[in-house]
Amino acid sequence: MIRTRFAPSPTGSMHIGNLRTAFYAYALAKHNKGDFILRIEDTDKKREKMGGVEDIKRLLKIFNIKWDEYCVQSQRLEIYNKIAKKLVSDGHAFYCQCEAKNAKEDGFSKELRDPCRDKDLKSGAIKLKVPDKENIEFTDYVLKKKISWNTSTVGDATLLKSDGFPTYHLAVVVDDNDMKISHALRGHDWMPSTPIHLLVYKYLEFTVPEIGHLTDIMDPDGGKLSKRKGSTSVDGLINEGYLPEALFNFVILLGWAPKDNKELFTLKEFVNLFDPLGFQKANPIFNRDKLDWFNGEYIRKISNSNLCKKFEIQNSDFKKMDKDKKIQITKLVKERIKKISDFDSLANFFFEEPKVDNKLFGIDYKKHIESALLVLKNIKGWDLETLNSDLMNEVTKNNFKIGDFFMSLRISLTGTKFTPPINDSIIILGKEETIKRLNKME
Numbered sequence: 001m002i003r004t005r006f007a008p009s010p011t012g013s014m015h016i017g018n019l020r021t022a023f024y025a026y027a028l029a030k031h032n033k034g035d036f037i038l039r040i041e042d043t044d045k046k047r048e049k050m051g052g053v054e055d056i057k058r059l060l061k062i063f064n065i066k067w068d069e070y071c072v073q074s075q076r077l078e079i080y081n082k083i084a085k086k087l088v089s090d091g092h093a094f095y096c097q098c099e100a101k102n103a104k105e106d107g108f109s110k111e112l113r114d115p116c117r118d119k120d121l122k123s124g125a126i127k128l129k130v131p132d133k134e135n136i137e138f139t140d141y142v143l144k145k146k147i148s149w150n151t152s153t154v155g156d157a158t159l160l161k162s163d164g165f166p167t168y169h170l171a172v173v174v175d176d177n178d179m180k181i182s183h184a185l186r187g188h189d190w191m192p193s194t195p196i197h198l199l200v201y202k203y204l205e206f207t208v209p210e211i212g213h214l215t216d217i218m219d220p221d222g223g224k225l226s227k228r229k230g231s232t233s234v235d236g237l238i239n240e241g242y243l244p245e246a247l248f249n250f251v252i253l254l255g256w257a258p259k260d261n262k263e264l265f266t267l268k269e270f271v272n273l274f275d276p277l278g279f280q281k282a283n284p285i286f287n288r289d290k291l292d293w294f295n296g297e298y299i300r301k302i303s304n305s306n307l308c309k310k311f312e313i314q315n316s317d318f319k320k321m322d323k324d325k326k327i328q329i330t331k332l333v334k335e336r337i338k339k340i341s342d343f344d345s346l347a348n349f350f351f352e353e354p355k356v357d358n359k360l361f362g363i364d365y366k367k368h369i370e371s372a373l374l375v376l377k378n379i380k381g382w383d384l385e386t387l388n389s390d391l392m393n394e395v396t397k398n399n400f401k402i403g404d405f406f407m408s409l410r411i412s413l414t415g416t417k418f419t420p421p422i423n424d425s426i427i428i429l430g431k432e433e434t435i436k437r438l439n440k441m442e
Ligand code: GLU
Pocket: 006, 007, 008, 009, 041, 168, 172, 184, 185, 186, 187, 190
């Protein structure tokens, strides 16, 4: 039976890398009709973020990731205490009373060998008595290679802090064993802790699960992904206007690839096709253009009325408009928009008269506007076809350059050079409003 877990710590906002771990662990379990467990690793009370647990659950739900079992480490303190004490009595761990002085925050000692290890103390924090000159190894499930350490390079890590809370090193081993986890997938940053875990497994005579370290997600400018180029937190990206469907699709392909070149995946398709052989060994790059592309693809899959609702939430002026107009605007914007949050800049001119910067215009703009006004004042009917042909006739008659003519109209009516198709926009804006705006430019 395949049982995987997602084991986030509620210490900050969920990062794109954590989300990826959750997707892979979920797919591995569900592809094999196994169980997926959500385990809250809240043993570092100093770093815990208010509402952190609720945020994790809310985000997983947004992506339709459902867990079969749920557990919270801070409710299991007695279990860790008992096991830590057993390790002491078996001679594999020792009490230490210089915890604060000698340990760094991540549970590693500054000195590899702790001065308390031979003092036979009877209380304090509990640390692992790491042997010297032993070889310890495992085969990484993701990287598909054997990784080994000489224990002389591994420090006497803290297992149980003096406040009675376990460190990650102890809790992860105890829990993965208790919860019968068959595969532990986690970020590459955790690799240095693996030899400690392997020793704890050995001393407790637990079976070691498959352990796999996922690749690091890299910044396009080199180095690990950082916030320099915008958000890397899941909430941040959703707030920027990325759809969960698009984020999901983008994230699963950061470090995993299907056998064929399939690019668009729903969660269900991903689960069906998931194959651990698809894990990539090279570090993937967080390519925002690709994310934008996915987002555009998914935006175009949403029905007009649902997309319209998303735009309504985004823009209260839009919400107040007439229903038919809203749908017409939605259809036009839908073809161009990359993020929901781009709506304001693309569509604002429909409900707010733009401030036009005359510097944007080319030399002949006054002639263009004069001609357009003439066409609009004499136009018979108000439909796209008539508008297209009347304007084109005018362009030909005056020997205008087509692109320049329409750019002059675009700038006058919208204040920018990048908008939905201008003739379609004019039809939605209405004759009166269009004439009013053009008159101001003359
Ligand atoms: N609590 C660790 C984290 O926040 C879990 C690492 C693991 O999955 O073993 O990533």
